[in-house]
Amino acid sequence: MTKSIAVIGLGIMGQRMLQALSTNPAFDVTHMWDPSDAAQSAALAIAPNATIPDTAEAAIDAVDLVYLACPPAPRHVYAKYAADLGKPLFLEKPLGTDISASRELVRHLEATNVAAAVNFVQATGEPLAHIQSAKSSGDMGALAGIDIFVSYAQWPRAWQVKADWLRFRAEGGMTREVISHFMFFAERLMGPVELEWAHVDYPDAELCETDLAARLTNRDGIKLNVFAAVGGAQPDRQEIFVKGEKQSFSVRQFSELWVSDGGEFNQIVAPGDNARIDGLHAQLKHFAQLIEGKDYLLATPQEALSVQEKIEAMLAS
Numbered sequence: 001m002t003k004s005i006a007v008i009g010l011g012i013m014g015q016r017m018l019q020a021l022s023t024n025p026a027f028d029v030t031h032m033w034d035p036s037d038a039a040q041s042a043a044l045a046i047a048p049n050a051t052i053p054d055t056a057e058a059a060i061d062a063v064d065l066v067y068l069a070c071p072p073a074p075r076h077v078y079a080k081y082a083a084d085l086g087k088p089l090f091l092e093k094p095l096g097t098d099i100s101a102s103r104e105l106v107r108h109l110e111a112t113n114v115a116a117a118v119n120f121v122q123a124t125g126e127p128l129a130h131i132q133s134a135k136s137s138g139d140m141g142a143l144a145g146i147d148i149f150v151s152y153a154q155w156p157r158a159w160q161v162k163a164d165w166l167r168f169r170a171e172g173g174m175t176r177e178v179i180s181h182f183m184f185f186a187e188r189l190m191g192p193v194e195l196e197w198a199h200v201d202y203p204d205a206e207l208c209e210t211d212l213a214a215r216l217t218n219r220d221g222i223k224l225n226v227f228a229a230v231g232g233a234q235p236d237r238q239e240i241f242v243k244g245e246k247q248s249f250s251v252r253q254f255s256e257l258w259v260s261d262g263g264e265f266n267q268i269v270a271p272g273d274n275a276r277i278d279g280l281h282a283q284l285k286h287f288a289q290l291i292e293g294k295d296y297l298l299a300t301p302q303e304a305l306s307v308q309e310k311i312e313a314m315l316a317s
Contacts, residue, residue, distance in 0.1 A: 002028050003291070006059040007050075008078055009070030010034035010043040011163050013092055013119075017067055018046040020280035026288045031059035034070070057081055065090070065291065072096040072171055076105050079116075083108060088115040088291045090283075093184075094176045094311060095304040102308055106301045115291050117298035120184040120307075124282040124297045126269050127257040128185060131242055131249050135189065141245030143190060143222055148182045150174055150228040151237040155208065166208070173208030174228055175200075175311055181254070182240040183226075183307045184299055189242060190218045192306055198226075198317035214314045226314070255279065 005027045007014050014034065021027045029047045033056045034040055040052055053059050056078050060066050066082040067090045068075045076096060082089055089109075095118060096102035109116050122128050134140040155174050156166040166172035187193060198214035214226040242249045250258040250265055257269035272278060286296040299307075 002026060003065050004028050004030040004063040005065040005067060006031040006033070006063040007043070007047075007067050007069065008033050008056045008059060009068060009075075009092070010036070010039040011069065012160065014039070014067075014069035015043055015046060016276065017069060017280060018043055020277050020284055021067075022047060024281065024284050027065070027284065031062050033059040060085065060087065063087070068092060071165055072098075076101055079105060080108050083112040083114040083116070086112065086114055088287075089117070090287050091116065091118050091301075091304075093118050093120055093299075093304060093307075094180050095301065095308045097171050097176065097308075097312065099309060099312055102305050106305050109301050116301050117287060117290055117296070118301060118304035119283060120181055120299040120304070121279045121283055122181055122185050122251075122254060123188070123299050124286050125255055125279060127249070127251045127255060128188060130257060130269065131189060131251075134244070134247060134249070140242075140247040140249070144243040144245055144248075145223045145225070146186045146190060146243065147241040148179060148186070148224070148226045148228075149237055149239045149241070150178050150182075151234060152230050153232060153234050153236075155210070155230045157236065169202060169206060169208045173315070174230065175209060175212055175315055178238060179212075179226060179228060180307050180311050182238075183310055184303060185240055185251070186224050187303065187306060190222055190224065193218045193224050193310060195310060195313045195317075198314040200315055200317055209315065212314060214317070216310060 007018055021029050029050050032043055032050045032052055060082050065088050068078055069092045079089055160166055193216040196215045196217055200209050201211040202209055210230045212228040216224040238253055240251045248260050255271040255275050258265040258267050286298045289296040
């Protein structure tokens with residue numbers, strides 16, 4: 001049965017999700033909202049039949065389900081509003097930037113018992129499933145550690161410049177926007193981690209970080225190392241390296257999977273031409289399973305809170 005859904009926040013991620021929703025028969029985007037006239041116009045080009053009311057609350061009132069792609073601060077307000085109405089929620093990451101506010105949000109979601117998940121897109125991807133299988137079967141041997149590498153010529157990247165908030169320290173930065181994905185990936189494999197140390201560089205009091213190095217460990221003392229930097233002529237580098245005693249895996253650009261048994265890496269998962277939308281389709285499939293009471297692989301609000309706690313601890317160091 002098709003469910004009506006509202007998309008709140010019509011920037012880059014909101015528009016991408018609109019594209020995925022428009023080709024998914026389980027969902028019908030009947031309402032959407034954003035304070036920006038330009039964002040509204042761009043969204044109407046994707047979903048011309050959707051209604052844009054005067055307020056986000058009015059959009060939420062009118063539908064069965066809600067997807068929140070607005071920045072973290074208003075996202076908390078709208079998430080609580082939707083939860084109080086019993087409307088299932090799909091939230092963008094990060095869960096937030098204020099730890100106490102996010103903890104209160106998770107408690108609120110738990111108290112309302114509303115179905116809710118957070119859009120860490122690798123949760124339903126083939127690379128994570130393959131590595132989890134190799135770990136549980138013993139094919140990769142014991143987990144020896146995980147390294148995260150992120151490097152960009154500029155931040156925000158060229159395609160992100162319209163999302164101006166991404167360049168500011170308050171809510172933006174590559175650590176929240178990108179490393180959070182890999183922190184979720186790592187904790188799915190090694191369990192909760194704790195920060196040992198971190199060093200972060202900021203250009204001034206207003207702009208987001210340009211360099212970060214950190215080490216975290218899980219309860220068994222297995223290390224998670226994080227390296228991130230901005231600057232210089234280079235292609236984007238986004239990689240999580242999972243080291244096993246028998247096999248190691250490199251996940252590149254979110255959906256490529258490479259494996260090594262000590263020699264050269266060989267690619268075993270190659271994304272298709274529409275990898276980004278395919279990933280969102282997989283997420284939506286599991287969101288449908290969540291609201292139907294079936295098993296699902298999406299990130300829970302509790303997992304997203306754990307990621308946020310690590311991200312904010314690194315940024316505060």
